[in-house]
Amino acid sequence: xxxxxxxxxxxxxxxxxxxxxxxxxxxxxxxxxxxxxxxxxxxxxxxxxxxxxxxxxxxxxxxxxxxxxxxxxxxxxxxxxxxxxxxxxxxxxxxxxxxxxxxxxxxxxxxxxxxxxxxxxxxxxxxxxxxxxxxxxxxxxxxxxxxxxxxxxxxxxxxxxxxxxxxxxxxxxxxxxxxxxxxxxxxxxxxxxxxxxxxxxxxxxxxxxxxxxxxxxxxxxxxxxxxxxxxxxxxxxxxxxxxxxxxxxxxxxxxxxxxxxxxxxxxxxxxxxxxxxxxxxxxxxxxxxxxxxxxxxxxxxxxxxxxxxxxxxxxxxxxxxxxxxxxxxxxxxxxxxxxx
Numbered sequence: 001x002x003x004x005x006x007x008x009x010x011x012x013x014x015x016x017x018x019x020x021x022x023x024x025x026x027x028x029x030x031x032x033x034x035x036x037x038x039x040x041x042x043x044x045x046x047x048x049x050x051x052x053x054x055x056x057x058x059x060x061x062x063x064x065x066x067x068x069x070x071x072x073x074x075x076x077x078x079x080x081x082x083x084x085x086x087x088x089x090x091x092x093x094x095x096x097x098x099x100x101x102x103x104x105x106x107x108x109x110x111x112x113x114x115x116x117x118x119x120x121x122x123x124x125x126x127x128x129x130x131x132x133x134x135x136x137x138x139x140x141x142x143x144x145x146x147x148x149x150x151x152x153x154x155x156x157x158x159x160x161x162x163x164x165x166x167x168x169x170x171x172x173x174x175x176x177x178x179x180x181x182x183x184x185x186x187x188x189x190x191x192x193x194x195x196x197x198x199x200x201x202x203x204x205x206x207x208x209x210x211x212x213x214x215x216x217x218x219x220x221x222x223x224x225x226x227x228x229x230x231x232x233x234x235x236x237x238x239x240x241x242x243x244x245x246x247x248x249x250x251x252x253x254x255x256x257x258x259x260x261x262x263x264x265x266x267x268x269x270x271x272x273x274x275x276x277x278x279x280x281x282x283x284x285x286x287x288x289x290x291x292x293x294x295x296x297x298x299x300x301x302x303x304x305x306x307x308x309x310x311x312x313x314x315x316x317x318x319x320x321x322x323x324x325x326x327x328x329x330x331x332x333x334x335x336x337x338x339x340x
Contacts, residue, residue, distance in 0.1 A: 010067035011109040013079035033210020045081035046214040052101030091222045093249025099196035100282035114180035146175040236335035237321040249280045255317045262308040
């Protein structure tokens, strides 16, 4: 059990029992819908969801990671009320985007606490959070943090970038050396999944008086997340699965996005046809998406067009969903073609 202080509850509200905190303060959800003063946290909750829907991170009331009594209430109340609003809308895309934004927000605080050279208690708590939630044994060594190779391989499998490959890491005595930033970046997906699962498992409330307007606005906001499906040709199960993940508004790992983009580019799909597929991704950013697609297509940067990963590579990344029709193909691009 992680014991949290006031600052930590504000920074990591998903670790605390926000509902119990609300009761301890003597408030009910109904009061936030009718009390003019308590409507302020409700407005902050709406902003918190709206900002996450735009792929941005909510700016808190904390000052240098420290929470005043008012800031603590605003942080915890707005987080709890954001969950209530998300449950009332029931829109998976908004929930996934919110969870990812909150994970990225928590990352910033975890990284700062890990790198704290004046307060060992903050560093130790950050290490305990990572260990308790994700079973990663983190230890401090000089200016780095080290984790067992087994932990690293388990959590880095979804990274396609060259610098995350074990061969490019500093390894000694069975441990991998990481910076504070790399340590917390390693768990972003798991942290996002942890937060979203808490939201999905929360009890479904009935509509609360005073909550109708923000729920209506969020329902309207969600309409911009249109489902786009590429339908020309028969696709292998790995590609179908990737498209389904995006259509549901869930987070497709970078390696999955790389696979999908390079596959479709090899099938002569244009960047304009491919880009909308990623619009439902929780962290969607149009400018970044177009830049990455142009880079993979070889129309920018080095001019090299990237190839679709092999089936063997996809298996190591947990992206293979082989069916009998795959017929032992070596690359998804061979799906549907007879092999001699």
